[in-house]
Every structure is written in structure tokens, then in C-alpha cells.
Amino acid sequence: MQIEIAGQQIEVQSGVSVGEALSQVVSKKKLKEVLAAKCNGQTLDLSRTVPTDCAALEPVFEDSPEGLDIIRHSAAHLMAEAVKKLFPTAKVTIGPAIASGFYYDFEFERTFTPEDLEKIEQEMLRLAGKDEPFECRVLPADEAKDLFASMGEPYKIEIIEDLGAQTVSLYTNGSFVDLCRGPHVPSSGRIKAFKLMSVAGAYWRGDEKRQQLQRIYGTAFASPKDLKKHLERIEEAKKRDHRKLGTQLDLFSFCDEAGAGMVIWHPKGALIRTIIEDFERKEHLRRGYHIVQGPQLLKRELWERSGHYEHYRQNMYFTEIDEQAYGVKPMNCLSHMLIYKSKVRSYRDLPLRLFELGVVHRHEKSGVLHGLLRVRQFTQDDAHIICRPDQLEDEIIGVVHFVRDVMGIFGFNFEAEISTRPEKSIGSDADWERATNALMKALDKAGLKYGINEGDGAFYGPKIDIVIKDALDRRWQCATIQCDFTLPERFDLAYVGQDGERHRPVMVHRVILGSLERFIGVLTEHFAGAFPVWLAPEQVRILNVTDAQAEYTSKVLDALREQGIRAEADLRNEKLGYKVREAQLEKIPYMLVVGDKEVETGVVNVRTRSGENLGVKTPAEVAAMIHDEGMEPFKRGGMRYSFTYAAAAATDSGQ
Missing domain, CATH: 3.30.980.10 (Threonyl-trna Synthetase; Chain A, domain 2)
Incomplete structure (x- = not known):
């Protein structure tokens, strides 16, 4: 019979093994690297007989996935x-x-x-x-x-x-x-x-x-x-384990008295969160989103109506108030639909983009809890876009571009995959097909390659999962874009069309970073705790050599803070080498050393956490250097930001 191997058509006898068939084309040297072969979508042992219906054999090499x-x-x-x-x-x-x-x-x-x-x-x-x-x-x-x-x-x-x-x-x-x-x-x-x-x-x-x-x-x-x-x-x-670094850098902690899976944010960790949250709010406003906020508790009837009670209640917490059952929200979509329904919407009002940094709770088993990466309470940068069906594709493309810009700022490369209908789901076959096709078309138009993850979609719709790669080439799922025709139907969402009739909108569920807790855990490991200067909770530490420079050190501290630099001073009566080493262990980007000579000339001696000595600079020059370095990641995305202090200012670049 005729089969194709490596682009060559060869004749093989009936009953010949896969390995023997391959040996007619593949060299002896390369054959030593072959483990199996693929035929008709099935992977076969080399000892297996070549199936009679096999038109082509594709070698599986040992260094392939x-x-x-x-x-x-x-x-x-x-x-x-x-x-x-x-x-x-x-x-x-x-x-x-x-x-x-x-x-x-x-x-x-x-x-x-x-x-x-x-x-x-x-x-x-x-x-x-x-x-x-x-x-x-x-x-x-x-x-x-x-x-x-x-x-x-x-x-x-x-x-x-x-x-x-x-x-x-x-x-x-x-x-x-x-x-x-x-x-x-x-x-x-x-x-x-x-x-x-x-x-x-x-x-x-x-x-x-x-x-x-x-x-x-x-x-x-x-x-x-x-x-x-x-x-x-x-x-x-x-070495990069975020749990270890979280303690070393005094970012966060967990406490059995508070409860498993509940993060306690310390000042430095909370400041990193604040910087990221401020950035997200400004970027969402710049892209036409409205900031909203929903309650933590919603009546059980709403969760029954949405399908969460049937399909997701094992991951939810419930309580009772005045003999009324409530569910603690595991996601934010229900409140956003209620906002949409609060008044009559016209086709001219769409798309409506609602954004919430929403705190959610999920009942995770204790065995899967893992630092910031798997917790029971977390904050999602959650948004829901309610739009006309003819707007759906453009809205998904807009989210993909949003993800691309944000991941570029953090220096992440990413991949995409589409997760299709799971076994337990709601909605019609037609709606699932429309939603899946919309996601595929959007990724095609955005020029983003993707794989298919069969059966791993949400129970109400298919989704795009964005997977980032960190410094150790590990893969982390962060951004998600879900297309949903079902919940608008269940909640009777409608808009008045040009024809004066009621029409059903479609909803896009999406997160950019996902869980902020998880993302900060990933960032901590990606940067090994040495956060870029725009994100570092403490950008500068000023170190005096002796008490004689304490007054000047305090003046430098005030001058830097006046310029929006996150600075601290270490005035302890310790040896300079000890204070420098401690600052390096805490991954402080810059150390400013002040001795008698620096006091006399009104400068500071600048060192980096890597040990490089940048020489002497005035406090104003240090502030300018940090502002420039902090803005660099945003220039790549066409954004003009200053993230050198917590309440950062942003300017729309017009792009």
C-alpha cells in the first residue's frame, strides 16, 4: 500500500510495523530520535502494524511536545x-x-x-x-x-x-x-x-x-x-517564591486567626496594589468605560436566575438575613446587568462598558490554596460590555488591544486560546456557535494566533484565555474575554432599536489582569521582588553616614517627596555597609548616600540595588531620573504617565 512519509510516497507491505515503514525514509541517525508516529490523528507505537487505512505517517521525535x-x-x-x-x-x-x-x-x-x-x-x-x-x-x-x-x-x-x-x-x-x-x-x-x-x-x-x-x-x-x-x-x-519574598519585602501576610486564603496587605504591598488600581482606573476611563460598584451580597433568587446557583454554588458562600437567603458574590456580572436594566436603553447608548474593581469570594478547598496565586477573597478588574450584536466583533478586538497594551507595559509576551462549550452549560447551540465564531473572528482580525481548549468554557459562554510567560518561561492565565448571549436572555436585557422595537443585546465579560492578588504574585516572581521603579513601593532610600548628616538627609527626603518620589530615610546609628546591604535585600531601586562631602556640595551619592555607583547628583536630578525611568514602559504603549507616586497623574496621549 502507498503511504506518505516526510513528503515522500512509498510502498509498504501489509503487516509492516510503523518503525519499519519509517526506516525506509528516515535516516538511521534520525530514527534513533523517533519515539512513535501519527496517523489519522492517532499516535502509534513504533511496534504497531501500519493501519490499512493509513495515508500518511508523521514521525514523533523525542524533543517534540x-x-x-x-x-x-x-x-x-x-x-x-x-x-x-x-x-x-x-x-x-x-x-x-x-x-x-x-x-x-x-x-x-x-x-x-x-x-x-x-x-x-x-x-x-x-x-x-x-x-x-x-x-x-x-x-x-x-x-x-x-x-x-x-x-x-x-x-x-x-x-x-x-x-x-x-x-x-x-x-x-x-x-x-x-x-x-x-x-x-x-x-x-x-x-x-x-x-x-x-x-x-x-x-x-x-x-x-x-x-x-x-x-x-x-x-x-x-x-x-x-x-x-x-x-x-x-x-x-x-528563590523567587512570592510567599518568601512577600515576607522578606514586607508586602503581605496570611494569618490563621484571620482565616485561610485571606490576604492581609501590609503598607508596601497595599501601595503596589494602589498603583496598579490607579493605572487601571485611568486606562478604563480613557477607553470609554464607566466605573461602577455593586454589593457583596445579592439575593439567592438572582443567583438562581443567572444559573450560578445550579452550576457554581459549590464555589459560593451563602448567608441568611431576615429569613432571606443571600449569596456572597463570586463575580460581578449580576450587579452590572441590574445597572443596565435601571432604565430604558436605546441602540444609540450602546456599547455600554461597565468596569468594577470588585472584591469577590470563592469557596476554594484548603488543599489548593497557594499564597496569592489561589485565595478565597480577591479583587478582579472586572468589566462587562453590553452591546448590539453588530458591535460585538469590534468590542472584542478592542479588549484584545487593551490586553496587548497592558501586558506590554509589564513586559509580558502572551498567547491566546479559545475555550469552547463545557459539558454542563446553559444556552442554545445556536447562541454558543455565534459566540464562539465571534471570538475566533475577532482574534483573526487582531492578528493573534490561538489554540482551541475543548470544553473548558464558562457555563454561560465560550471564552478567550490570555496566557502570559514570565521570566522563567512559566505560563500564567490572566486575561479572559467571554462572549455571552445567555445571561442577557435570562435577565431580559433589551435596547430600543432604530425600528422602535425591543432587541436583545449581547454581553462580553472580561478581565485584563484577572485577580489582582494572583497578578501581583506573578509579578513578584517575574521580577524576583525587584519591581521596576514605577511600581516599586519604595523607590529611594537615603542613607546617612553619621548623625552629623541627619538634618540634611531629612531635607533631601522632603525635597524628593515634594517631587512625588516614594522615598524613605534610614537614620539609624548603624554602619553604612549594613544599611546598604539591608536596602539591597529589600530590593530598593536606588540608595542615596549622604556624607559630609555631600552635605557641603548639596548632592547625594547614587547607588543602585545591583551595586552600580552612578556618582553624585542633586536631589532634583535624582527626581528627574526616576520620573524618566518610571515613564519608559508607558512610552512604548503610547501613554504618558507619571507613576512615581501613589496618586499618579495621567495624561491622555490621544492614541
Whole structure:
């Protein structure tokens, strides 16, 4: 039969393996880097027979994203084999590849220790050295259940029963047999670079009422070099951990007395928030948004009407006042719809853009709370655009441009993906199709490439998710743009058209930064706590050498503050080197040293947090330098801002 490989049409005999077919075109050297092949949308092991309906084979190389998934999935099997060798009474469950590596869940009578992980990793190395093949076979489901029963693996039996299939595929590597769809690397020797990372608790099928398991996490790469780079990034990430830096820089704290997932903002952290919030308010006003604010509590009937009570109540908090049930808002859209309905709207009034820095509460499980990145109370830069259907595309493009400008100021590159209709949702098929097409067309017109994330939309509409990349190349989801035809229908939103009749508007839900708490956590790690000068809560610290310069130091402090510079003075009776080092640890952008010579000449000696000495400058020159540096990120986006003090002034650039 004829198949295409790497652009060449070749003839292959019936029954030939995928690996043999590839060897007719791919060189021996390159074939050593191939793990599997794709045909008709399916990824096949190299040992599989080429399907008779296969028109083309596409090699999957070990350094490709799909190749990396195969390596990691195979490493999970290798780890399970090692665990069974060392701890025969352990029961295996599932072991998938994940974004950062792989894991496998086990039931075992005691907790795995760090020493156990070292032993497991050494056993994995020994097994990989044997270079035994991963072999697939298909068995009737009942026969597979009998096999796993004889092995004492009840979880595999349950999985087979839940599948409800007539046949299942098993993979054998060495002495280890696992239920698996594959594909896998050809042999264990292809798993060259791996590391076991940690152990965590897990529940079978994620159900707290079921058996508690132990999840061993690991990571694997195509080469030792890639693994080394990854481990170095992990070490760097530990240094940048926003929870550690939050304490070191005195930005925020958490307290058990206050409650889990509730952030307590200290003066410096609250000032960073204020700077960002001021920036957002001005940018929204400049783009034609109206600032609004809704209540924290709304009657339960409203949440029932919107669909949140049915689809989202497990994430909400409820209370009762005067025998009336209320829901604490997890999002801001309901109040904005009530504002729209407060009077009759004409087609000339649209689009109406309503913006709120809204505090919301969500009932997150304690196990997923993580510093600022996952909290129970947070503030969203939330807005809802209510517009005519013919305005929808332009409004979405406008939001995309808004995101582009803001992310440029913070120095983030970003990607986009469209999340489509989930299994549990409201609204008609026609409305979902209209909404999804509108998002796609808008991204196409904005010239932004995007992927599709099937089934991950909101229950009321599809969405665009903007994913940013930080300094360690980690991906964070921030901005979201959701298109919604359903809630305007449920709340009977209408406008009077040119024909004098009532028409239904469409609503765009959107955030730019998302949760301010989460975004500040990401920023802290991205900048390693060394915030750019426009965002730094303390831009300058003035350090006197002895008490003799205290009066002049105070005058410099007043002069800088008069110019809008966020400045502090360290007048303690400590050695200068100690004060400089302390300011550097606190990531203060500039240190101004004042000795007798500086007092005599009316200047300061300027040092940076990186240790560079900029020489002597007058206080006025220091202020001008900080103003210029603070404005630089905004010039790139055509904006003229001064963010050198909390209540920053903004000037519309006309762009």
C-alpha cells in the first residue's frame, strides 16, 4: 500500500510495523530520535502494524511536545515498576504525564519517605539500563480483570469495569504489566533523564470519601541537559517564591486567626496594589468605560436566575438575613446587568462598558490554596460590555488591544486560546456557535494566533484565555474575554432599536489582569521582588553616614517627596555597609548616600540595588531620573504617565 512519509510516497507491505515503514525514509541517525508516529490523528507505537487505512505517517521525535509526553508517560510506568520491585505490597492506580512531568498514585501501608524516593530513582536507573521493550497486547476485558485480580490490583479492575469496553490494551515492560492506551517509548533505555521530585496525598478518583493514596511526582526530559536546565529553573523559582519574598519585602501576610486564603496587605504591598488600581482606573476611563460598584451580597433568587446557583454554588458562600437567603458574590456580572436594566436603553447608548474593581469570594478547598496565586477573597478588574450584536466583533478586538497594551507595559509576551462549550452549560447551540465564531473572528482580525481548549468554557459562554510567560518561561492565565448571549436572555436585557422595537443585546465579560492578588504574585516572581521603579513601593532610600548628616538627609527626603518620589530615610546609628546591604535585600531601586562631602556640595551619592555607583547628583536630578525611568514602559504603549507616586497623574496621549 502507498503511504506518505516526510513528503515522500512509498510502498509498504501489509503487516509492516510503523518503525519499519519509517526506516525506509528516515535516516538511521534520525530514527534513533523517533519515539512513535501519527496517523489519522492517532499516535502509534513504533511496534504497531501500519493501519490499512493509513495515508500518511508523521514521525514523533523525542524533543517534540508530544514526544516529551510519551517519555514522561513511559517514565511513570518505569517508576511504578520500580515501586513494585522495592515495595511489593504497594497497589498501583493511575500514572499520567502532566505539564511539568508525571506522577503515579499508590496505595501503601506507610508514608513514602525522601529516602524511599532515592531508592526508587536508583531502581528506575537500573531498570532503564536493562533497555527492555514496552510491549502492547489487547485482551478481552474479563481476561484482563482476571489477570489483575491474580496480581492483587483492585484499582485496575475498577477502571476496566468503568470503561465498559469489550477489550482493553495492556503494556508490559520487564515484569511490570499495566492497563494503558499508550503509546510508549520503544524500550526503557529511551528514558534517559528523569528525577523524582516529591510525594503528596491524593484521593482515589479525587473523591475525599474514597481511599487516600500517595502521589509520587517526577519529571523527565529527552536529554540530561534539558533536565538540568529544568532543575535549575526550579531552584530559581524557589528563590523567587512570592510567599518568601512577600515576607522578606514586607508586602503581605496570611494569618490563621484571620482565616485561610485571606490576604492581609501590609503598607508596601497595599501601595503596589494602589498603583496598579490607579493605572487601571485611568486606562478604563480613557477607553470609554464607566466605573461602577455593586454589593457583596445579592439575593439567592438572582443567583438562581443567572444559573450560578445550579452550576457554581459549590464555589459560593451563602448567608441568611431576615429569613432571606443571600449569596456572597463570586463575580460581578449580576450587579452590572441590574445597572443596565435601571432604565430604558436605546441602540444609540450602546456599547455600554461597565468596569468594577470588585472584591469577590470563592469557596476554594484548603488543599489548593497557594499564597496569592489561589485565595478565597480577591479583587478582579472586572468589566462587562453590553452591546448590539453588530458591535460585538469590534468590542472584542478592542479588549484584545487593551490586553496587548497592558501586558506590554509589564513586559509580558502572551498567547491566546479559545475555550469552547463545557459539558454542563446553559444556552442554545445556536447562541454558543455565534459566540464562539465571534471570538475566533475577532482574534483573526487582531492578528493573534490561538489554540482551541475543548470544553473548558464558562457555563454561560465560550471564552478567550490570555496566557502570559514570565521570566522563567512559566505560563500564567490572566486575561479572559467571554462572549455571552445567555445571561442577557435570562435577565431580559433589551435596547430600543432604530425600528422602535425591543432587541436583545449581547454581553462580553472580561478581565485584563484577572485577580489582582494572583497578578501581583506573578509579578513578584517575574521580577524576583525587584519591581521596576514605577511600581516599586519604595523607590529611594537615603542613607546617612553619621548623625552629623541627619538634618540634611531629612531635607533631601522632603525635597524628593515634594517631587512625588516614594522615598524613605534610614537614620539609624548603624554602619553604612549594613544599611546598604539591608536596602539591597529589600530590593530598593536606588540608595542615596549622604556624607559630609555631600552635605557641603548639596548632592547625594547614587547607588543602585545591583551595586552600580552612578556618582553624585542633586536631589532634583535624582527626581528627574526616576520620573524618566518610571515613564519608559508607558512610552512604548503610547501613554504618558507619571507613576512615581501613589496618586499618579495621567495624561491622555490621544492614541
